[in-house]
Amino acid sequence: MSKPKLLIVEDDEGLCSQYRWAFPACEVLMAHARPQAVALVKRESPPVAIMDLGLPPDPDGVSEGFATLSDVLRIAPQTKIIVVTGNGERKNALRAIAAGAYDFCEKPVEIEVLRTIIERGLNLHRLEEENRRLVAAPVSSPIERIVTGNAGMLKVCRDIEKIATTNVPVLLLGESGTGKEALAKAVHDLGPRAKQPFVAINCGAIPENLLESELFGHERGAFTGAVKQTIGKIENAHKGTLFLDEIGDLPHPLQVKLLRFLQDQIVERIGGRQKIQVDVRIVSATNANLDEKIGQGVFRGDLFYRMNAFTIRIPPLRDRGTDIVLLANFFLNRFNQEFGRGIRGFTEHATHALNTHEWPGNVRELENRLKRAVVMADRRLIDAVDLELAPPIGDLPDLDIRSARLRAERDVIQEALVRSNNTLSVAARMLGVSRPTLYGLMEAHGFGNEAIRSGDAAPATTGATETTTQND
Numbered sequence: 001m002s003k004p005k006l007l008i009v010e011d012d013e014g015l016c017s018q019y020r021w022a023f024p025a026c027e028v029l030m031a032h033a034r035p036q037a038v039a040l041v042k043r044e045s046p047p048v049a050i051m052d053l054g055l056p057p058d059p060d061g062v063s064e065g066f067a068t069l070s071d072v073l074r075i076a077p078q079t080k081i082i083v084v085t086g087n088g089e090r091k092n093a094l095r096a097i098a099a100g101a102y103d104f105c106e107k108p109v110e111i112e113v114l115r116t117i118i119e120r121g122l123n124l125h126r127l128e129e130e131n132r133r134l135v136a137a138p139v140s141s142p143i144e145r146i147v148t149g150n151a152g153m154l155k156v157c158r159d160i161e162k163i164a165t166t167n168v169p170v171l172l173l174g175e176s177g178t179g180k181e182a183l184a185k186a187v188h189d190l191g192p193r194a195k196q197p198f199v200a201i202n203c204g205a206i207p208e209n210l211l212e213s214e215l216f217g218h219e220r221g222a223f224t225g226a227v228k229q230t231i232g233k234i235e236n237a238h239k240g241t242l243f244l245d246e247i248g249d250l251p252h253p254l255q256v257k258l259l260r261f262l263q264d265q266i267v268e269r270i271g272g273r274q275k276i277q278v279d280v281r282i283v284s285a286t287n288a289n290l291d292e293k294i295g296q297g298v299f300r301g302d303l304f305y306r307m308n309a310f311t312i313r314i315p316p317l318r319d320r321g322t323d324i325v326l327l328a329n330f331f332l333n334r335f336n337q338e339f340g341r342g343i344r345g346f347t348e349h350a351t352h353a354l355n356t357h358e359w360p361g362n363v364r365e366l367e368n369r370l371k372r373a374v375v376m377a378d379r380r381l382i383d384a385v386d387l388e389l390a391p392p393i394g395d396l397p398d399l400d401i402r403s404a405r406l407r408a409e410r411d412v413i414q415e416a417l418v419r420s421n422n423t424l425s426v427a428a429r430m431l432g433v434s435r436p437t438l439y440g441l442m443e444a445h446g447f448g449n450e451a452i453r454s455g456d457a458a459p460a461t462t463g464a465t466e467t468t469t470q471n472d
Helices: 013-022 034-044 063-075 090-098 111-136 151-163 180-189 208-216 252-264 290-295 301-307 323-339 348-356 362-376 401-419 424-431 435-444
Strands: 005-009 027-031 048-052 080-085 103-106 170-173 198-202 241-245 281-286 310-313
Touching (some): 005 034, 013 027, 013 111, 027 034, 034 048, 034 063, 048 063, 048 111, 063 090, 080 090, 151 180, 180 198, 180 241, 180 281, 208 252, 252 301, 290 301, 323 362, 401 424, 424 435
Parallel strands (some): 005 027, 005 048, 170 281, 198 241
16 A cells, blocks of 8 residues: 655755655655645645644744644645644644644654554544544445435335336426436336337427327328328337326327327327337326326316326425435546546535525436536536535524534524514423523523513523533
């Protein structure tokens, strides 16, 4: 195995010479100033770096060191940076840790101590890389072309797997771009008709005057321009599966003819008199509300009931939680290979934009945005602007556990006050705490007295007043 790369950012030649022979287990990369360090990080992606805070042009200060630390973490946030500081500069070391450094070591440097810190940093980096790989890997699914870790979508896949072994019609309901055709193909591929034709037709994309001929075929001379006999999609799907996409857009006259076919599996070409027996499984799909269309009289109820022996409802992408980022990483890897790019991932703003976008076009929209972003991105990380998504307004939410707990606590208190019409005693019962505790929490979170309903006054403060402790 190749040696792990270790970046050393140090302007002291004596220390550089010492570092060169001190870490034989690593491939040592040397940088004496910020531009060199940034270039090496972009090119080599070292898992661990040792960085002196006193760098030119400010070797006696720390401004350039902190600027270098910031630049490296922005480019490669996964890099473990060990800051080296002089004696008596512990405050700068702690400031560096707060800014994102992994650890620090004071001068004069003890090589054995530094080796231990580097080894820990390398081990942590390996663990994090493995964790990122596992998170990005799609959960095993019985459906080819379906990438998901969402429980609802996995249930859809399992249902498809069960239904595929039968011969009954299947109706797939879902918004545009949710993967209806991929699931229809899975019904075919996982069933006994897998070696027979799979024929798809979009009922909403073909003009009404041509759709009947496309479905049922026509004889020569059946109408102007019919210069030869043409076999329809239904006949072409004999022994296999016919996928009727956007069945909700099927014109009413053709609904009657399709219903007749579903009842007896017999077709008649336009202009022909011969009854042709076929054996076809029907899988249909729509993004329309068929119940509404039936109520409006534009879709036949008997056809609907004939088609939906099994109905599968496909969740939209916005309801699939972590599938958004999972799919984004899947498409990123695919398009990196397809276009020969080396995009490494997403910025925080991009991830936030991915998770907050409504995705009206679902997986198809996500795929197209990622394709464009991989081609057009100028940096190694895709940003929200590369995805043509709005960046977050203001700062991103603080991911610190304590802050997250406080936010959640404030939100649930606010919800209890709303539900109780600002009545403290009722809100306290909802939250499972006493009124003095609730009042103390309200004060801690900055709720004003206007939040207290008239007549439900705050409890008087005494030496015996109950207090609460915020646990880390």
